[in-house]
Amino acid sequence: MSENLAGHVKFDNVGLRYGTDPEVLSNLSFTLYPGSFYFLTGASGAGKTSLLKMLYLAQAPSRGAIRMFGQDLVTMPHSRLPELRRRLGVVFQDFRLVPYLTAFDNVALPLRLAGTEEKKVQRAVGDMLEWVGLSHRAHAVPPSLSGGEQQRVAIARAVIARPKMLIADEPTGNVDPDMAWKLLRLFEALNNRVGTTVVVATHDVHLLKKVPDSLIMRLHKGQLSDPTGALRYPPNPGGSSVGGSGAE
Amino acid sequence: MSTLPPLPAETDDTPLERPRGRAAARLLPPQRLTGPIPWVIAILIALVVIAAAGGLALRNLSLAASAGLSSAVSVQVIEPNPDLRADRTAAAVKVLTGLPGVTAVQAVPEAELAAMLEPWLGEAATSGDVPIPALIDVELAAGAGPDEVARIAAAVKQQVPGARVDAQGDFLRPVNDALAALQWLALGLVALVALATAAAVWLAARNAFAGARDTVEIMHLLGASQRQITAVFLRDVLREAIVGAVLGAGLGVGAVWLLGQQFAALGSGMVSGGGLMLADWLAIGAVPLAGVLLAGLTARITIALALKDML
Ligand SMILES: Nc1ncnc2c1ncn2[C@@H]1O[C@H](COP(=O)(O)OP(=O)(O)O)[C@@H](O)[C@H]1O
Ligand SMILES: [Mg+2]
Numbered sequence: 001m002s003e004n005l006a007g008h009v010k011f012d013n014v015g016l017r018y019g020t021d022p023e024v025l026s027n028l029s030f031t032l033y034p035g036s037f038y039f040l041t042g043a044s045g046a047g048k049t050s051l052l053k054m055l056y057l058a059q060a061p062s063r064g065a066i067r068m069f070g071q072d073l074v075t076m077p078h079s080r081l082p083e084l085r086r087r088l089g090v091v092f093q094d095f096r097l098v099p100y101l102t103a104f105d106n107v108a109l110p111l112r113l114a115g116t117e118e119k120k121v122q123r124a125v126g127d128m129l130e131w132v133g134l135s136h137r138a139h140a141v142p143p144s145l146s147g148g149e150q151q152r153v154a155i156a157r158a159v160i161a162r163p164k165m166l167i168a169d170e171p172t173g174n175v176d177p178d179m180a181w182k183l184l185r186l187f188e189a190l191n192n193r194v195g196t197t198v199v200v201a202t203h204d205v206h207l208l209k210k211v212p213d214s215l216i217m218r219l220h221k222g223q224l225s226d227p228t229g230a231l232r233y234p235p236n237p238g239g240s241s242v243g244g245s246g247a248e
Numbered sequence: 249m250s251t252l253p254p255l256p257a258e259t260d261d262t263p264l265e266r267p268r269g270r271a272a273a274r275l276l277p278p279q280r281l282t283g284p285i286p287w288v289i290a291i292l293i294a295l296v297v298i299a300a301a302g303g304l305a306l307r308n309l310s311l312a313a314s315a316g317l318s319s320a321v322s323v324q325v326i327e328p329n330p331d332l333r334a335d336r337t338a339a340a341v342k343v344l345t346g347l348p349g350v351t352a353v354q355a356v357p358e359a360e361l362a363a364m365l366e367p368w369l370g371e372a373a374t375s376g377d378v379p380i381p382a383l384i385d386v387e388l389a390a391g392a393g394p395d396e397v398a399r400i401a402a403a404v405k406q407q408v409p410g411a412r413v414d415a416q417g418d419f420l421r422p423v424n425d426a427l428a429a430l431q432w433l434a435l436g437l438v439a440l441v442a443l444a445t446a447a448a449v450w451l452a453a454r455n456a457f458a459g460a461r462d463t464v465e466i467m468h469l470l471g472a473s474q475r476q477i478t479a480v481f482l483r484d485v486l487r488e489a490i491v492g493a494v495l496g497a498g499l500g501v502g503a504v505w506l507l508g509q510q511f512a513a514l515g516s517g518m519v520s521g522g523g524l525m526l527a528d529w530l531a532i533g534a535v536p537l538a539g540v541l542l543a544g545l546t547a548r549i550t551i552a553l554a555l556k557d558m559l
Contacts, residue, residue: 058469060559078559079474086471096466101276112275113472157470 008034009055009165009197014064016050023062024050026222030231032165032199033215037191038230039208040201042219048201049093049169051219055199056090056167057081069164086114089163089196091171095154097142103153104129104138110161128156131186133179147174155183159190165197166190172207184210275472276463276480278487285452289492289539290499292445296438296535297500303434304528310427321386321397323404324412328379337382340408344386347403349396352387381412442535446542449489453546456485457554464551468558478551482544489543493536501532 009032016025024047032038040048053059054066057073066073068084089110097106104125111121129135132152142150151174158166166187172180188211190196202208208216215230229235323340327333337355344353361383362374372378388396394415401413457464460481467477508523524532 056469058559078556081559082468082471082473084471085469088471090469092469096462096469098276098463098466109275109467110470113467113470113476 008032008067008070010065010067011054012065012067014054014061014066016047016054016059017062024222025219028064028224030217030224030226032197033235034197035191035195036197036235037188037211037214038197038199039211039214039216040199040219041203041205041208041216044203046219047222048203048219052167052169052199052201055165056088057085086110086161087164089158089161089166091151091154091158091166091168093169093173093201095142095150097150097153097157099142102139102141103134103145103149106142106153107156107160110157114161116161124160125156128160132156132183148176148179151175152179152183155186159186162190162194163196165199168198168200170202171200172202172204177206180207181210187211275467275476278484283455285448285455286488286492286495288448289445289452289489290495292441292448293493293496293536293539294499294503295441296445297497297532298503299434299437299441300532300535301500301504301524301528303431303438304531305524306427306431306434308523308525308528310424310431320415321388321400322414323384323386324414325382325384325408326410326412327381330379333379333382336408336410337384340384340404340411343404343407344384344400347400349389350386350400351389352385354385356383356385358382445539449539449543450546452488452492453485453543453550456488456547457481457550460484461554464554465558468555474552474555477555478548481551482547485543485547486540489540493539496539497533497536500535504532 011028011030014025014028015023017023028051040051042048050059054061057068060074069087071080071084073081073084098109101109107128108121108125111124116124126135126138129138132155134149134152134156137145137149140149142153145153151171155168155171158168168187171187172183175183184207187198187200191198200207208214214228215235216226216228217230218225218227224231226232323344325333325337325340327336341353341355344350358380361380365380366374369378386400388400397413397415404411404413464477464481467480504524512523
């Protein structure tokens, strides 16, 4: 597999409807460029979470084709999906922490699932919790954590296994601006130093300005537009002038 | 940037599917046993064990009874005159000995008969004042049926007046019929309670899944394989089922053993024929095992169906 092919995520005329409702997403066609930093913006209810669900393999499209890491998701057997999922890091909008595992064990879960040596797990999780400012809460269970703390645990869990692609759904919705900035730096570091493709959904315009080289995909009424040339492939680097164009 | 964020650990990109049980045990701590499910399973398993043991004991009892009796005939020679009685008895023995299908003929000694009857007749039994019929035990070849008995009766009666031939099975037939009915009852009970147990086990697995559904979904989204998820979930279900099964088997076997002691204390030859053989105990042991297997199977099916729904 060539690097490009391996890194590709390609949506081709994808549509999504829930049940018999009208489509919430229509005619989505785009290719994510490996190693790029994308923001997905749009008003609440625009369909950001729905799009990300297809991206993190929790939701099949109603129509159209999706390729990921060189594989056709529609035709591939379900038994091979876990392997793809393990290459993704996901910050769910509702966190989805295991309620009876400590913060530490929640963050460690992806590493343990991958069979990482326990000594490495201890060190990596310890470092990560320190960065997100939760060392002192390592042994607390999620129900006893604040919303912002849970969000930081969710982020730590999403990045801990060096995913090929990081997908974050409103990852800074519950933290103050300073922490939001710090968390974004974590995403950037992963993007710059490990080459992780990052997709962050947000309706917060201020966030967009904090990552200079980011590309912006905008969802409006189920359709995508690209004020920065994000949907071109390869994306137009000169076009990534981030302004107030991204949000409602 | 003054302090760089920590770079996450490189994962060993070894394919998963490590030892399932232990790997799973490391992923998530076992859930505490809560709720009535293990108790319900325990009670039902105990009932199955008791009903099965009862049915098996009844079967052994009726087998033992019919094995000893069906192939035997007793001949009575009724004659008040002792000398005549002795002559006729000897004649009957002679006739019987020559008949086909007869394997052994033995006149029961008078003293023995008298001793057997003493509890009923008192001293009259031994005094000779009360005439006692002579008794001849006749053993038939295995497989002898009512036809043989009738043939023998005809032959003896023709040559020995005052002879009466009884198939020993005859007077036991109602008892045997009752035993058979009881066996059917036990079988029906076992079937019903086994069905209820299966339902309880099924519910237990579904219930455990309802409680674990969120966790299962999270693991699924984090890329856990079906095997890993099944291993975690299976462990919790099996723990409930095993606790229930062991408890139930203990209760059931305890009750059966106590009953066995009670019957053994009766010392009756007939009841002792109803003891449980090794094979019976093995069959009873299979009951809790089947319960646990069913729980495991249900859990697997439940998880597979749920994961299929999740994409
Ligand atoms: N599971 C679902 N079933 C039915 N409708 C849904 C479901 N999830 C989202 N929707 C609908 O799809 C639309 C887009 O929702 P969502 O993707 O959550 O948007 P956003 O994340 O941008 O706020 C909304 O109208 C929402 O009501
Ligand atoms: Mg959303």
